[in-house]
Amino acid sequence: MEMYIFAASVCFLIGVTVGGSQQFSLSDSVNAFGVNLLGETVNQAGDSINIALSTYTVWYLMSILAEGSRDNTARQLENTLKIPQDKSPLRINFQNFSDTLLTRANGVRLELNTAIFSNKDFPVKKSFEALLHEYYKVALKPVNFKSPTQAASFINEYVAQATRNRIPVLVSTSDVSNAQVFLTSILYFKGQWKRPFNVSASHRETFYDEKNMKIGEVDMMYQTGIFPYSRIEEIKAHVLELPYGANRKMSMVVILPFKGQNIAGVLNSMIKVPFSSIITSLEEAEQQFVDEDVHVYLPRFKISSDFNLNIVLNKMGIKDVFDLDKANLLGMFDHYLYLSRLIQKAEIEVNEDGTVASAASGGFLQNKSQPPRFRANKPFLYFIVEKSTKSIVFAGKVSNPDIPK
Known part of the structure; x- marks a missing residue:
């Protein structure tokens, strides 16, 4: 699939x-x-x-x-x-x-x-x-x-x-x-996905709202690997890139607010920050932490x-x-x-195999001495991006776990 x-x-x-x-x-x-x-x-x-x-x-x-x-x-x-x-x-x-x-x-x-x-x-x-x-x-x-x-x-x-x-x-x-x-x-x-998720690693996990209240369960996909990841203080969010295809021409960029932050605040901050600078921050992170794994938890949706x-x-x-x-x-x-x-x-x-859709400059990179965990178990934003132009073609928000098994 x-x-x-x-x-x-x-x-x-x-x-x-x-x-x-x-x-x-x-x-x-x-x-x-x-x-x-x-x-x-x-x-x-x-x-x-x-x-x-x-x-x-x-x-x-x-x-x-x-x-x-x-x-x-x-x-x-x-x-x-x-x-x-x-x-x-x-x-x-x-x-x-x-x-x-x-x-x-x-x-x-x-x-x-x-x-x-x-x-x-x-x-x-x-x-x-x-x-x-x-x-x-x-x-x-x-x-x-x-x-x-x-x-x-x-x-x-x-x-x-x-x-x-x-x-x-x-x-x-x-x-x-x-x-x-x-x-x-x-x-x-x-x-x-350039690196598909292993279906056997997927599991049911609690999903929370922006007030940290439990609102249901999702099928959480999981893998660990080398992915571009950054903490971007300008938008107060964790940012992860999941590439598609062998040549990585397209990617999904997932943006997860910091603890205590919400989607509206992140979007308000993103209006002031060129999206291309977010991609640049991910590219810099990939070069700086070239051999470090990231634990990725992303719900099937x-x-x-x-x-x-x-x-x-x-x-x-x-x-x-x-x-x-x-x-x-x-x-x-x-x-x-x-x-x-x-x-x-x-x-x-979005599932373990990939996606089908018929659509920061000066960012602070946190020291990754501990392998980071990108756990999307609360509302997050996603963007489908063409990498060579750093352009958004599709975007959205996942807010609740009303997702079929």
Whole structure:
């Protein structure tokens, strides 16, 4: 059994009646937005909810909207996504980034499918279509939204194929009954641990909440080995990296708050610390403690999430694109449209073999004279990361042990 992750993010665009720059780092943009999105989703979902979230596909879709937006709609998207007003650096960086990100290697596969389903009455502007084709690898699919049943079936078939039928139904007839344009971005990831856990070492163990109260039991996986591990004082957390595949191109980074700290506090601290610096801290730890084992305890878990992200994105500063009176997407269409909602369905399953998903600089390294124990028996964060770009593609939180045996 392999570890898997899959996710589908979608935007519904509804028609309405008319009434200088610093050096740009795409990975920093992706990561800053991803940490903020996870943090705000945690705030909205509550402490006890497990979360699976493809932060990258949301960033990707909203960046496409930013390319086609104008005026205040554009400024809000640019500020929240951390992308420049002059999109030239974004476009150039994205081409290289996308080629690097997509992976089909020994033990690891990462795929991304992005499409715009558009009503023939609301065609994409030719100039915008050319932009999408040249830089963003977005497929354009004509759909007859006047037949919602037909449109929903067509979209669901596309999503099912892209997720290996893990998401057979993403939208219903009622979902698309008022839509004029539908954007979707689908992530599929499958990875085998570089060092799989031994199934015979897994055992039932108590899981605690953030107040150190027992809330149930989990199937706790265990192994000891040489893994990048660090105590990072800036975020007040233990950080562990579990690589996938023979070439370690992808990894899961697990972040466990220090005793007395909680997930919300760690996320607030991470907003102030570039995620790339956390990866750098792990790399430095690996070099400094090259021959030292880490005792790893990680629960087997499976999480399914289904979110409407309108409120979350609104809280983050993206407001006008959801407002039928203020949205300006005239760079994409000759008609006035607004984003009625952005939804995402995602799932992650982690076991002894791996994962499947269809998504600090100056850190203090504690002396590891005693082999450290990384025991994830309380709420923790996880991030699926592409190592060469140090970029987050998927993220989430495990809060409770509602996990099938």
